[in-house]
Amino acid sequence: RVCTTTRIGATYLEKIGDRLSMRFMRSQQWNSRTQARTNSSGGSWSMLSAAILSNRRIAARYSESLRQPFEVARSSAARGGMAGASTWAGTGLSQQDFMERDECLIVDESDVIVGTANKHDCHRFIPAQPRGLLHRAFSVFLFSPDGKLLLQQRAASKVTFPSVWTNTCCSHPLAGQDPNEVDSADRIADGSVPGIKAAAVRKLGHELGIPPDQVPAASFTFLTRVHYCAGDVHTYGPQAEWGEHEIDYVLFVRPMQPVSLAPNPDEVDDVRYVDRMELAAMMDPESGLRWSPWFRILADRFLDAWWLDLDATLEGSKHRDYDTIHHIL
The missing domain is CATH 1.10.287 (Helix Hairpins)
Structure with missing residues (x-):
């Protein structure tokens, strides 16, 4: 699509x-x-x-x-049973449960929050909303101390883009969480994005079992935002009724020590650390591997330069671009 x-x-x-x-x-x-x-x-x-x-x-x-104004809409998440990070838990919940319960942040193309909707509604590509609902997301690129990138293969049970390979962790900041995952324009402009980082810590624990103290929010570097849209045509055919339409916040992190991994089988089928040459081989069409559309965009357009300058990228001295939203549609 x-x-x-x-x-x-x-x-x-x-x-x-x-x-x-x-x-x-x-x-x-x-x-x-x-x-x-x-x-x-x-x-x-x-x-x-x-x-x-x-x-x-x-x-x-x-x-x-x-x-309604976002300040009012945000409180709807609490009424939906996801009032805070301390009560947000993946144990015993199905992918469909998350689709119904998680309240995403709906934005316009300037990344201004205009409301909330659950994951199910955001990701439906139907005649009334042929590109779903544009919402905030994030993509984490976690590197080992020696500079290898941690990849994951999404679980076959995922509703959107099952079984594809992608970056370390990809998900959404949610409304109604504690710590707060909603970033204001000021926090985006100064690059601190504490809400996005809090969501990243939460999901790294949920998907990969990485303890929060191994990936504290302060260790993440926010680089830029990418606006993309993709229907899941491989899974659902050319008229796919599921897809992604996101403004994606890119986060880099390199913990000083190797992280503990305990992948959640409901979220992740496989994980792998790769260097640049190994990633290139995996992404070769001859490999037969499928990749998430957001990772392909980032890998094709940005990743090589960021990775080559990894130290400077992580320090924030190069490749930071808080103001730009790269519209790649």
């Missing part, structure tokens, strides 16, 4: 809200027509009521989340 750039600006909320309002109106019309038919034929309206109510809840949820 090819995504084209549309400058949304101030009308971003209105366009989404109007589309969803129209869907809601159509569902009400269908409700009335179907009720009339079923009543006249003696059918049971109760068999249809659950589906209609579900449709109403979806439309209402989108409208509320996308139209």
